[in-house]
Amino acid sequence: MENIQQEREGRGPAAFPDAEKPFEDAPLMKLPEVSDPLQATAEQPGLEAVAEPALVAASAEAAAHSFPDVYGRSTGRVADRIFRFATGSCALLVAGLILIATFYMAQGSIPAFKDHGLGAVLSPVWDPTNQKYGALAFLFGTGFTSLIGMAIAMPLGVLTAVALVEIMPGRMAQFISLAVELLAAIPSVLLGLWGIFQLVPLVRQVEIAIVKSPLGLRKLPIFSGAPMGVGFLAAGLLLAIMALPFILSVTREVLLQVPTAQKEAAYALGATRWQAIWRFILPYSWKGIFGAGLLGLARVLGETMAVTMVIGNTPQIKASLFASGYTLASVIANEFTEAPSNLAISALISLGFILLLVSVLLNAAARLMLFYLNRSMGVPKGAK
Amino acid sequence: MIQLRRNPMNFRSLIRAAAIALALAPAGIAQTTQISGAGGTFIYPLASKWFHEYNTQHPNIQINYQSIGSGGGIRQFSIERTVDFGETDGPMNDQQLKDAKIQPIMHLPLALGGVVPIYNLPGHTLRFSGPTLANIFLGKIVLWDDAAIAKDNPGVKLPSDPITVVHRADGSGTTYTWVDYLSKVDGEFQKKVGVGTSVTWPVGLGGKGNEGVAGMVRQTPGSIGYVELIYALQNNIAHAPVQNAAGEFTNASLDTVSAAAATAKIPADYRVSITNAPGKGVYPVSTFTWILVSPALPDAAKKKALHEFLNWAVTKGQGYSKDLGYAPLPKNVVQMVLKDIEKLK
Secondary structure (H helix, E strand, O other): OHHHHHHHHHHHHHHOOOOOOOOOHHHHHHHHHOOOHHHHHHOOOOHHHHOOHHHHHHHHHHHHOOHHHHOOOOOOOHHHHHHHHHHHHHHHHHHHHHHHHHHHHHHHHHHHHHHHHHHHHOOOOEEHHHOEEOOHHHHHHHHHHHHHHHHHHHHHHHHHHHHHHHHOOHHHHHHHHHHHHHHOOOOHHHHHHHHHHHHHHHHHHHHHHHHHOOOOHHHOHHHOOOOOOOOHHHHHHHHHHHHHHHHHHHHHHHHHOOOHHHHHHHHHOOOOHHHHHHHHHHHHOHHHHHHHHHHHHHHHHHOOHHHHHHOOOOOOOOOOOOOOOOOHHHHHHHHOOOOOOHHHHHHHHHHHHHHHHHHHHHHHHHHHHHHHHHHHOOHHHHHO | OHHHHHOHHHHHHHHHHHHHHHHHHHHHHHHOEEEEEEEOOOOHHHHHHHHHHHHHHOOOEEEEEEEOOHHHHHHHHHHOOOOOEEEEOOOOOHHHHHHOOOOOOEEEEEEEEEEEEEEOOOOOOOOEOHHHHHHHHHOOOOEOOOHHHHHHOOOOOOOOOEOEEEEEOOOOHHHHHHHHHHHHHOHHHHHHOOOOOOOOOOOOEEEOHHHHHHHHHHHOOOEEEEEEHHHHHHOOOOOOOEEOOOOOEEOOOHHHHHHHHHHOOOOOOOOOOOOOOOOOOOOOOEEEEEEEEOOOOOOHHHHHHHHHHHHHHHOHHHHHOHHHOOEOOOHHHHHHHHHHHHHHO
């Protein structure tokens, strides 16, 4: 209840751009839950435009009173209570699931942490025959592949979304967004197979071309090593393909929520399409796009099957696009069924725990960043 | 139900039938014995064929099998005690046997498999000796025209291309057999890599599963990897002959794999690696796959059913092996196993 009110308070002024108080807190409180696409879109600034001014005004007046007063109905009805109970318990259940999974992973990791100590867990040596289970190579692999994947998927997704919303004719845009959304339905193991048989040979051709290029590109550390096709580049490309549908559809929704009136105002002031998009529409929706990115990142961090099929599965730390590597999720999938000892199983669970920690830390970092960015440059300012 | 109420005669006869059924029920339940097992994926196609055939011949015995991997099979059978038998592609070690919650545990071989080298060097037909393979997988031989490869392949003109090694990334019995063989023929390999279902490779790329390794080898010119014989046979992948202990370069086939079990010296507990087996006509990278059972199984009916099933599996059941790409047990091993099955009685 309080949430709703705060949200309304927060949104109220934004619906009236001339209001003194820039809205700050409401969208921030919602953004961390971006793992749910609906949430990510729900916090877009554009939604205010949908809220009817009368209703907003009413809720502002009624801030001190209870919510149902707006509708003039009583709250005490049984159905209402049941509904509240049902929704509430669903929410608790979801939270409980996460807690249980976290607890299980923490508990399962204890033997590995005990045997190795925290420092050794973060060593780069993974040697099951000698019972040495260091996580660093996998941590690096997960980070590096995610970086490559996001570096490709973000611009691609955002630019495509801009094209779909602002530039392309409706029918074609619909067709393209449908096609991209279908990408999300392809099982990752199939994408992996496609990766082995088509993407990897293609990547190898590109890598050979880079190595042979007269520009001397191969001297750059990022292009060092033999061009095998299998490795970080292939894995990053596959991850980009997987993250794309999420980034694209969320960004598209975000862009659609930019108020038409304000878009038209930009054009009326003589802005070219480029200027309107670059200086008005994108700054206006940056928070939503940020959320889309987080959602894509969540997809990319935990992806297992497709990556393991093209990354080469070598626990090594080499910051080259050509090098083969290994990710946290891949090694768990590969070694869990045939883990030779209880310590090995515990070590694999601890890798899962580390992956969870990474996700939580990234999310927290994103929250913090958003918080500070929000202070220094609120959306209304950027939207000017 | 509505119809029955309209017709009291029918209703009464139904009650009567139900009473009879109830009276007979305990007998019925006692007659169907359900056995559950878990273990390696290698045996799964043959095992499910066996369980199906055996069930049609003996409707009162039902066997369920979960192919969760050898490690999982060992754990579920010996530690967690959730299944009536286990199955593994690599024998349990002494420590595992000591830690087992059911004693004693018997290893009984059910079928045989082989592991074969595959490579991608178009226009070349190659063969390998064990030490050459070991040095390739150690990363000591890095070019295809290396003197060791040339020595194994007299008269073949080899390109001076780099070798890309491909190995299994997932823990597997296939890897166990492969490195077990390489460790036997090369001391340095044993020291540096050792034997296990998942090992630390000094060089190379990891593919997931047989299909991952085969896919990578097919896609990478100059690569070499290893897959299960059954996978190579089913997918018509050309594989290289490997030199056996008698000095012959032997092509892997169901017969040469069976031959390895016939010539190998087999101890009473069957926990033996038959890689690099002595004698002529044997393929050196061969292995048993074992069922794990125990005479201490608490349920007598299950024990009896297992006893009967195993008797069938190592005799008539072996007839299904070849069609499905498994090498059947040689006769001398079948005789040995039949005697040991009697301990389950």
